[in-house]
Amino acid sequence: SQELEQSPQSLIVQEGKNLTINCTSSKTLYGLYWYKQKYGEGLIFLMMLQKGGEEKSHEKITAKLDEKKQQSSLHITASQPSHAGIYLCGAGAYGSSNTGKLIFGQGTTLQVKP
Amino acid sequence: NAGVTQTPKFQVLKTGQSMTLQCAQDMNHEYMSWYRQDPGMGLRLIHYSVGAGITDQGEVPNGYNVSRSTTEDFPLRLLSAAPSQTSVYFCASSYSTRSRNSPLHFGNGTRLTVT
Numbered sequence: 001s002q003e004l005e006q007s008p009q010s011l012i013v014q015e016g017k018n019l020t021i022n023c024t025s026s027k028t029l030y031g032l033y034w035y036k037q038k039y040g041e042g043l044i045f046l047m048m049l050q051k052g053g054e055e056k057s058h059e060k061i062t063a064k065l066d067e068k069k070q071q072s073s074l075h076i077t078a079s080q081p082s083h084a085g086i087y088l089c090g091a092g093a094y095g096s097s098n099t100g101k102l103i104f105g106q107g108t109t110l111q112v113k114p
Numbered sequence: 115n116a117g118v119t120q121t122p123k124f125q126v127l128k129t130g131q132s133m134t135l136q137c138a139q140d141m142n143h144e145y146m147s148w149y150r151q152d153p154g155m156g157l158r159l160i161h162y163s164v165g166a167g168i169t170d171q172g173e174v175p176n177g178y179n180v181s182r183s184t185t186e187d188f189p190l191r192l193l194s195a196a197p198s199q200t201s202v203y204f205c206a207s208s209y210s211t212r213s214r215n216s217p218l219h220f221g222n223g224t225r226l227t228v229t
């Protein structure tokens with residue numbers, strides 16, 4: 001079965017610093033979702049990547065999909081306290097971007113120190 | 115649109131008790147699913163449904179039952195609660211499993227403790 005592994009598991013950065021979170025799949029990725037979760041709340045959809053080499057940005061968050069490495073990265077530029085939370089990557093369980101049976105990585109907890 | 119609504123937000127059960135976690139969506143979504151979230155293990159799929167009357171098992175279905183009698187509702191039943199079922203439960207839905215542009219929408223979760 002497919003597995004998603006995120007690194008690092010946790011991250012503490014100073015406000016204003018850049019950071020990167022990685023998501024590596026045990027199988028070829030045909031699409032990948034990034035979500036953010038604040039403590040005690042549900043998951044908020046950030047963006048979806050469908051094609052190898054695709055890159056998307058939303059405000060100061062950029063995500064890329066590298067199919068050859070079966071990996072996606074999430075980069076935050078000039079981090080702010082509002083970026084704090086748990087970031088999770090998700091993919092279709094059979095390597096497709098079909099949302100049926102979406103599986104998730106274990107999450108990366110981000111703290112941003114003012 | 116309320117989105118995905120889960121009730122209750124918190125619940126404490128004793129071992130052996132039964133209960134139903136409620137999930138409703140008002141977006142006319144075809145696909146609905148239940149996940150549990152445990153520290154260090156991410157989200158694990160319990161059961162899912164691709165439409166009214168159709169359900170299937172996910173990664174960790176044991177101890178849980180589901181039904182989908184309407185498009186809007188997808189309740190999760192614990193027949194005999196065990197301490198191992200202490201977790202945070204999330205319900206999610208999406209417009210279609212066939213569309214590539216159909217992300218999951220999540221509820222705010224139910225925090226369940228079994229003593």
